[in-house]
Amino acid sequence: MELELILLAILSLLSHANGAEYELVVVDEDIFSSCPDARPGTLDIHGLLDMSEFSTSMDSDGVTVSGNTTMVWDIQLEDRVTLSINLLYLDRGTWKPTIFSLFSKDFCKDMYEKNQIWYKVWTQYISNDIKDKCLNSPGTKIILETYLVRLTTTIAGPIREGHYKANIVFRAFDSYGAERPTRICYEILGDFFKVRNE
Numbered sequence: 001m002e003l004e005l006i007l008l009a010i011l012s013l014l015s016h017a018n019g020a021e022y023e024l025v026v027v028d029e030d031i032f033s034s035c036p037d038a039r040p041g042t043l044d045i046h047g048l049l050d051m052s053e054f055s056t057s058m059d060s061d062g063v064t065v066s067g068n069t070t071m072v073w074d075i076q077l078e079d080r081v082t083l084s085i086n087l088l089y090l091d092r093g094t095w096k097p098t099i100f101s102l103f104s105k106d107f108c109k110d111m112y113e114k115n116q117i118w119y120k121v122w123t124q125y126i127s128n129d130i131k132d133k134c135l136n137s138p139g140t141k142i143i144l145e146t147y148l149v150r151l152t153t154t155i156a157g158p159i160r161e162g163h164y165k166a167n168i169v170f171r172a173f174d175s176y177g178a179e180r181p182t183r184i185c186y187e188i189l190g191d192f193f194k195v196r197n198e
Contacts, residue, residue, distance in 0.1 A: 022159070024190045026063070031056060035167065035185035045186040048073045048135065048170065049142075065125075066146035070139065075172040075180050077136045082171045083107045090163040098164075107170070108134035135170070165189045 032045040045051065050070040057064045075081070087100040104110055111123050112131055125145045133140045170184035 021195050022161075022192060023195045024164070024192050026058065026188065026190045027163075028189050031188060033165075033187045033189060035169075035187055038185050041182050042185045043073070043182055044184070046072075047182065048184045048186075054144075064146065064148050065144060067144060069142045069144075071133070071135055071142070072138050073135060073170075073172070073184060074138055074182065075136050076174065077133070078175055079136055079172040079180065080105075081107045081135055082173070084169045086167045088165050088167060089160060090165070095165065108136065136172070159192070161193045162191065163189070164192050 032051075034044040035042065048071075050072050053068040053070070055065075055067045083102075083104040085102040087098045088095040089098050090096075111119070111134060113119060114124075125147055126142055127145055128141065128143045130137075130140060130142060166188045168184075168186055168188070172180040172183075174180065
């Protein structure tokens with residue numbers, strides 16, 4: 001999945017109309033990390049997408065995303081793809097779950113709906129129409145416009161500043177509801193801190 005989808009989906013989970021402004025800063029230059037202790041058959045970001053033509057750059061304004069990715073996950077066009085994102089907090093050397101999570105039962109069905117967070121921060125910037133491909137067609141290119149992603153949000157109520165990670169999992173299910181033998185799991189690490197009070 002693209003950087004802007006995951007990071008702003010995480011921030012969206014925390015968003016409310018009023019409150020303090022927070023920023024999430026990615027701490028790993030490579031952005032995507034493999035999931036620790038993943039079960040056999042689990043692939044990382046490179047099992048989902050060929051990232052050789054994709055680039056991100058960070059500066060004081062945020063993250064600029066550009067380039068293309070190519071689908072490589074070996075699933076079928078008719079498969080249903082689910083997406084789950086869980087946010088964990090590093091507390092005294094141990095990753096602990098938080099109450100913040102996101103789940104899509106049918107990501108392909110929802111990927112171009114304008115009220116969904118991934119449309120606002122990712123799919124609206126795809127310049128070629130992949131509606132009939134989703135993530136299910138190996139060899140299909142996803143061509144992105146170059147754009148700036150701002151990793152800030154306003155949160156009502158207290159939240160702990162510190163080190164967080166998002167655990168991202170894609171699963172594919174055939175037409176009988178059986179899960180495909182491979183799943184995608186990767187993580188993004190970042191620091192979450194307050195930049196402005198309400």
